[in-house]
Amino acid sequence: MSAWEPVVGLEIHVHLKTRTKMFCRCPVGFGAGENTQTCPVCLGLPGALPVINRRAVEWTIKLGLALGCEIRGHAVFARKHYPYPDLPKGYQISQYDLPSCVDGKVILPSADGDREIGIVRAHLEEDAAKTVHVGGRTGRIGGADYSLIDFNRGGTPLVEIVTAPDIRSADEAKRFLQLLRQTIVELGISDAEMEKGALRADANVSVRPAGSNELRTRTELKNMNSFTFIARGIEAEVERQVGVWESGGEVRQETYDFDAASGKLTPRRAKEEADDYRYFPEPDLVPVEPPAELVERLRGELPEPPGARIERLEGTLGLERSSVLVTGGLDRLWEETVAAGAEPVQAANVIANALMGAGVDPGSVSATELARLVDARDRIPRAAFDEAVSKLGEPGFSADPYLTQEAVSDESELEPVIARVLEANPGEVEAYRGGKDGLLGFFVGQVMKETQGKANPRVVSELVKAKLSA
Numbered sequence: 313m314s315a316w317e318p319v320v321g322l323e324i325h326v327h328l329k330t331r332t333k334m335f336c337r338c339p340v341g342f343g344a345g346e347n348t349q350t351c352p353v354c355l356g357l358p359g360a361l362p363v364i365n366r367r368a369v370e371w372t373i374k375l376g377l378a379l380g381c382e383i384r385g386h387a388v389f390a391r392k393h394y395p396y397p398d399l400p401k402g403y404q405i406s407q408y409d410l411p412s413c414v415d416g417k418v419i420l421p422s423a424d425g426d427r428e429i430g431i432v433r434a435h436l437e438e439d440a441a442k443t444v445h446v447g448g449r450t451g452r453i454g455g456a457d458y459s460l461i462d463f464n465r466g467g468t469p470l471v472e473i474v475t476a477p478d479i480r481s482a483d484e485a486k487r488f489l490q491l492l493r494q495t496i497v498e499l500g501i502s503d504a505e506m507e508k509g510a511l512r513a514d515a516n517v518s519v520r521p522a523g524s525n526e527l528r529t530r531t532e533l534k535n536m537n538s539f540t541f542i543a544r545g546i547e548a549e550v551e552r553q554v555g556v557w558e559s560g561g562e563v564r565q566e567t568y569d570f571d572a573a574s575g576k577l578t579p580r581r582a583k584e585e586a587d588d589y590r591y592f593p594e595p596d597l598v599p600v601e602p603p604a605e606l607v608e609r610l611r612g613e614l615p616e617p618p619g620a621r622i623e624r625l626e627g628t629l630g631l632e633r634s635s636v637l638v639t640g641g642l643d644r645l646w647e648e649t650v651a652a653g654a655e656p657v658q659a660a661n662v663i664a665n666a667l668m669g670a671g672v673d674p675g676s677v678s679a680t681e682l683a684r685l686v687d688a689r690d691r692i693p694r695a696a697f698d699e700a701v702s703k704l705g706e707p708g709f710s711a712d713p714y715l716t717q718e719a720v721s722d723e724s725e726l727e728p729v730i731a732r733v734l735e736a737n738p739g740e741v742e743a744y745r746g747g748k749d750g751l752l753g754f755f756v757g758q759v760m761k762e763t764q765g766k767a768n769p770r771v772v773s774e775l776v777k778a779k780l781s782a
C-alpha cells in the first residue's frame with residue numbers, strides 16, 4: 313500500500329462548558345430531567361429573541377488563538393435551515409461565511425520532525441436537541457416504534473473546528489486529536505470527554521498516489537467516539553478506497569458510519585451541498601466584533617501549548633513518552649518529580665504506567681514522595697512498590713514504611729528459584745536459546761510470582777540471562 317498516500321481532514325465539534333446556553337439563560341448541564349432546561353428562546357417559540365452568550369464568544373476566540381488562528385474583527389451568525397424534529401426553529405444558528413477564527417495552524421511533533429496541520433476555521437454555533445429512537449434493535453430511526461426529543465441540549469454552545477486536509481495517516485489523526493483535546497482541556501473551556509459526546513470528530517478521507525498533489529474524491533466518516541475508533545475507521549476507509557482505485561473503480565462521495573465493534577463501514581446518504589441549507593445572516597443578532605484589547609487580553613491568558621511542551625521534553629524522554637505525559641496532563645507532575653530528584657526516564661515510566669494503571673489522580677500526588685519511590689524502585693520488593701504507588705493519592709501519604717523493605721537480591725536465595733522456573737519451562741528455555749530474547753521478561757515474571765514480588769527484578773534478570781547463556 314506504499315504507493316498510496318492518505319489525505320485526511322477532520323471536523324471536530326466541542327461542547328463548551330458555559331453556565332448557560334448559547335442564546336438564552338437556560339443552564340447547560342447533563343443529568344437534569346428531560347425537557348427541564350428549556351425556555352421560549354431555545355424552544356423556538358414565536359416572538360422569542362436570542363441574546364449572544366458573551367463567555368462562549370470569548371472562549372471561542374481563546375481557542376482560536378491557541379490554534380494559531382487569525383481572529384476576525386467582524387463575525388456573523390447565520391441561519392442554517394433544515395427541517396428536523398430536534399430543531400424547533402427550523403434552522404440552526406451558526407457562523408457561516410464570516411466565522412470568528414480562520415487560518416490557523418497546529419504544530420504536531422512527529423517521529424520524522426514537526427508536522428504542520430492547518431486550521432481552516434473555528435466557528436461558534438448552537439447544538440440541536442437530542443433525539444432518542446425507541447424500539448427497533450439498533451437505536452436508529454429505521455425500525456423504531458417512536459422517537460422522543462429532549463430539548464435540554466438544544467441551544468447549547470458548540471465550537472466546530474475544521475482542519476485542512478494535511479493529515480497523512482490514521483495514527484497522525486489520532487495524535488492530532490489527542491493534542492487538540494489536551495489544548496481544549498487546559499483552556500478550561502470544555503471537559504472534551506469523547507465518551508460523553510463533548511468532543512466529536514468526523515473525518516474526510518481520500519487517497520492519492522504517493523508524491524502527487526492531487527485531491528481525489530473524498531468520503532466522510534461519522535459517528536466515531538474514541539481516538540482508537542477514529543484511527544481504525546480511517547484505516548478501514550483508506551484500505552477500501554485503495555481497493556476501489558486498484559480494481560479500476562471510482563470512489564464516490566458518500567458518508568459512512570463506522571461501526572467499531574464489527575469494523576464495518578455503512579454508507580449513510582449522499583452528502584448535501586452547502587447551498588441546500590439556504591444560509592442567510594441571522595437578523596435578530598448583531599455581528600460579533602471583539603475589541604482588539606479583548607483579543608490581546610485573551611492571548612495573554614494562553615498557557616504554554618501542549619505541542620511545545622512535547623518538543624521541550626522530547627530530547628530527554630523521546631517522542632512517545634513525552635506525548636503520553638503531555639496529552640495525559642501528566643507532565644507537570646513529572647517535572648516536579650524530577651525536580652525532587654527522580655531520574656527523568658524512570659519517573660516518566662512510573663507515572664505513565666504504574667501510577668495511571670493504579671488509577672491514581674495525578675493532581676493529588678506528592679511529587680516528593682513519588683520521587684523517593686521512583687528512586688527506590690529497584691531496591692524494594694515489587695509488591696511493596698505497587699502498593700505504595702496505589703496509595704500515593706491518599707492525603708498525608710508517606711513512602712517511609714515501604715522504603716525500609718528490601719527486595720531479595722541475594723544470589724544464593726534467588727538461584728534455586730530460578731533453577732526451578734527454568735526446569736518447569738523447558739520449551740521456553742529452548743525458544744530463548746534459539747533467539748527469542750523477549751522471553752526474558754516471562755522468566756523474570758515467573759520468578760517474581762514465585763517470590764511473591766519480593767525479588768529484585770533487575771538482579772533476577774541478570775541471573776537468568778547469565779544462566780541461559782551458560
Ligand SMILES: [Zn+2]
Pocket residue numbers: 333336337338349350351352353354355467
Ligand atoms: Zn432556553
